Amino acid sequence: MPSTLTGLLLFVALLLPGTVYVATVQRERPDYRPSPLREVASIGLASVVAELVTLGLFVIVDHAWPAVTPNVSQLIRQPGDYIAEHYVEVFAWAVGLLAAAGLLAGGAALVVRRLPAHRSLLSSWWTLFNDWHPKTTRTVQCELEDGSYIEGTLADWNAQAEDSPDRDLILVGPIRYRPAGASTYYVHPVSTVCVAARNIRLMFVAYSDGPIPTRPSSAATAAEEAGEVPPSAAPPASAGAPG
Numbered sequence: 001m002p003s004t005l006t007g008l009l010l011f012v013a014l015l016l017p018g019t020v021y022v023a024t025v026q027r028e029r030p031d032y033r034p035s036p037l038r039e040v041a042s043i044g045l046a047s048v049v050a051e052l053v054t055l056g057l058f059v060i061v062d063h064a065w066p067a068v069t070p071n072v073s074q075l076i077r078q079p080g081d082y083i084a085e086h087y088v089e090v091f092a093w094a095v096g097l098l099a100a101a102g103l104l105a106g107g108a109a110l111v112v113r114r115l116p117a118h119r120s121l122l123s124s125w126w127t128l129f130n131d132w133h134p135k136t137t138r139t140v141q142c143e144l145e146d147g148s149y150i151e152g153t154l155a156d157w158n159a160q161a162e163d164s165p166d167r168d169l170i171l172v173g174p175i176r177y178r179p180a181g182a183s184t185y186y187v188h189p190v191s192t193v194c195v196a197a198r199n200i201r202l203m204f205v206a207y208s209d210g211p212i213p214t215r216p217s218s219a220a221t222a223a224e225e226a227g228e229v230p231p232s233a234a235p236p237a238s239a240g241a242p243g
Helices: 003-012 018-026 036-064 071-075 079-087 085-111 124-131 217-225
Strands: 139-144 151-157 170-180 187-190 192-196 200-208 240-241
Touching: 003 085, 018 036, 036 085, 036 170, 071 079, 079 085, 124 151, 124 200, 151 192
Parallel strands: none
Antiparallel strands: 139 151, 139 200, 151 170, 170 187, 170 192, 200 240
């Protein structure tokens, strides 16, 4: 590790392209959490590759238009004197090359992000909510551990790669609830509900092409506003997965 402030800043700057790469790849993908060693190795490798490619492009530019680039041979032989005399030029090129390496790493990450994630990184929730019919409205019905049921339209969910009990999903209204042992669904007078995975015994998902509903459908409005809906009115489940 660097022992001076200047060395530390240089170390952080050189790892910037790899950080951009890893952060970009992880967007819109399962929230996979690698070991610290593997994550550092990924950042370091991506930084080295991006910077080597950028330096290769710099060599091409230096050979084609030597007048517009710093004098590399003099910079290597007398770095202190050359930087003191041409610090503006050296600083501008250093920042430009670092930015180019960051853009190169980000572009590579955008390409990699379009590749399908390996199945070992996918949870059942990711398969249900992202891989299967991702552009449709997803009505989710959960059977909870106490035997009760809750139903609503999926709004958001925790995209962890592991099927962990320490995550949850958010449902939006109309929220329908059936207490344990009851035979009737009630419209809960709330807009959203957060359901913890540890409380879910079974999960049923129905996919439809309609927009996220803000009000019950016209056919069920009268019954729901009356305070209850018979179980037969619950939408059919087209897919299911354990919580």
